[in-house]
Amino acid sequence: GENVEQHPSTLSVQEGDSAVIKCTYSDSASNYFPWYKQELGKRPQLIIDIRSNVGEKKDQRIAVTLNKTAKHFSLHITETQPEDSAVYFCAASRSGSARQLTFGSGTQLTVLP
Amino acid sequence: DGGITQSPKYLFRKEGQNVTLSCEQNLNHDAMYWYRQDPGQGLRLIYYSQIVNDFQKGDIAEGYSVSREKKESFPLTVTSAQKNPTAFYLCASEGRGDGNTIYFGEGSWLTVV
Numbered sequence: 001g002e003n004v005e006q007h008p009s010t011l012s013v014q015e016g017d018s019a020v021i022k023c024t025y026s027d028s029a030s031n032y033f034p035w036y037k038q039e040l041g042k043r044p045q046l047i048i049d050i051r052s053n054v055g056e057k058k059d060q061r062i063a064v065t066l067n068k069t070a071k072h073f074s075l076h077i078t079e080t081q082p083e084d085s086a087v088y089f090c091a092a093s094r095s096g097s098a099r100q101l102t103f104g105s106g107t108q109l110t111v112l113p
Numbered sequence: 114d115g116g117i118t119q120s121p122k123y124l125f126r127k128e129g130q131n132v133t134l135s136c137e138q139n140l141n142h143d144a145m146y147w148y149r150q151d152p153g154q155g156l157r158l159i160y161y162s163q164i165v166n167d168f169q170k171g172d173i174a175e176g177y178s179v180s181r182e183k184k185e186s187f188p189l190t191v192t193s194a195q196k197n198p199t200a201f202y203l204c205a206s207e208g209r210g211d212g213n214t215i216y217f218g219e220g221s222w223l224t225v226v
Binding site (some may be wrong): 004006009034039042043044045046049089091097098099101102103104105106 | 146156157169201203205213222
């Protein structure tokens, strides 16, 4: 089955700096890679996703890059703000269906004012 | 914000008791899911249902049971056979036609006392 590893487990950055979180996956057939943000005690919310037919996707201060050859994808947050502080999860799936989603272990991002 | 309601938010269970977590959605989604979240770990799939009156085991189904008698409802029972039930439980549903985006409920905290 799929195995997703996420690094780092914790990340602290100064407000205004960039943050990068990386995930590697094992199943070369995976083709859908979402990222979720979860604030303490709240539901995870999809912030960006990418499919295997593109290498990069941006949405304002957030971007995701995908390297299919190396089987890794990364979340980039620029100009970080205190409200970006949360746990971020990556996931990978063959079909895009949630029944096949495998999640990473999460990264606790803290943005220091 | 998602149209998925979980209850109760907090639940305490005594040893040997069964408890049931409620999950209701008004998004007209066919697929529904239950995940378990433990500190420092990603989400793990307990059970899922693709259609009414049908459900399948996920990766960690032992000690849990579900039913899907109505499209809107997918309750999870944590039985006394689940030896380590203290966790955060998330229900989710999946829409079609919008990239199979998964929507999460607010979650339920279950603690064994």
